[in-house]
Amino acid sequence: MSQYRIAVIVGSLRKDSFNKKLATALTRLGPPDFDFQTSRIDDLPLYDQDDDTNPADAVKRLKSEIAAAQGLLFVTPEYNRSMPGVLKNAIDHASRPYGQSAWNGKPAGVIGASIGAIGTALAQQHLRNVLAYLNVPTLGQPEAFIHAKDGLFDADGGIGPSSREFVQGWMDRYVAWIRSHVSA
Template sequence: MAKKILVIVGSLSKDSINRKLANGLVALAPASMAFEFAELGDLPVYNRDDDANQPPAAKRLKAQIEAADGVMFVTPEYNRSIPASLKNVIDHASRPSGQSSWFGRAGAIIGTSPGGVGTALAQQHLRTILSAQGVKVMPQPDAYIQFKDGLITGDGQIGEASRAFLQKWMDAFVQWVDKVA
């Protein structure tokens, strides 16, 4: 049976370079993994007043996380941290108190940015937040990817210059999910 992986892309942009990276990574994965992308665009801003009657989008998200063997976070870096849309996902799925969907999930973080340090600070912040939620985040390898021409080919694949490195990352994620799930 295929392992279920939920992909959460922190960017809502239709032309997101992180969504392109996520799609390229999925193409590197073995057939033993089934990927589903979480929809974040219809998730309202988290409000504690809604805990007793969560919005349908939050219920859907929580069910996706709970059905997943692992979660792959692909995030941009906004203002030296994670995007609000990604924090919103984490907040919704961790509520109501005592009913978090995150605890014990296998997770991995990767991201790309045009800047020279990729998404290093966003990933550091995300790792801290996820560990507080009980997500078992893959410790290595780190992957702070600078987005530049050739990273993703015209047909959506990982470019030749980065393929071996990102295949190693994906292989490590597969092993991590097998170990934790």
């Protein structure tokens, strides 16, 4: 059985983040041949082009994890109608120096949860714009702007019954998207 390694990038640092919980619950919905590994971004220094020739160990690790992955899964909150700075910082690090982007050509899915009624719609759109520039083919449909409310997660940390069918449908499309872009 072939194995698809997926780098999961969560755009939140908060201990009890809805998006960390969503990422964990999503990985449970994936098929057995998908290996979801969360890439740490909380230890990255602020991006500085002066460091391109001598990146920090955390940056080398992130770039290595992205390079080793066959696909990407971005799970992001929305801060001030955009993606969090920590996520943009990670994207910048792994895309540099110019011409040496670890993101190039990696198929991706973008999803997120928020307590707001529009979920993470604007953060996802901004993220998609950046990913398009970086040549990251991104699943377009279905879009998933998850409203984090009571019942989203069950007692075991999985997706609750009221959202399970929709989220499983999103995961199934994501899996098909990755398979269509990767020769296993």
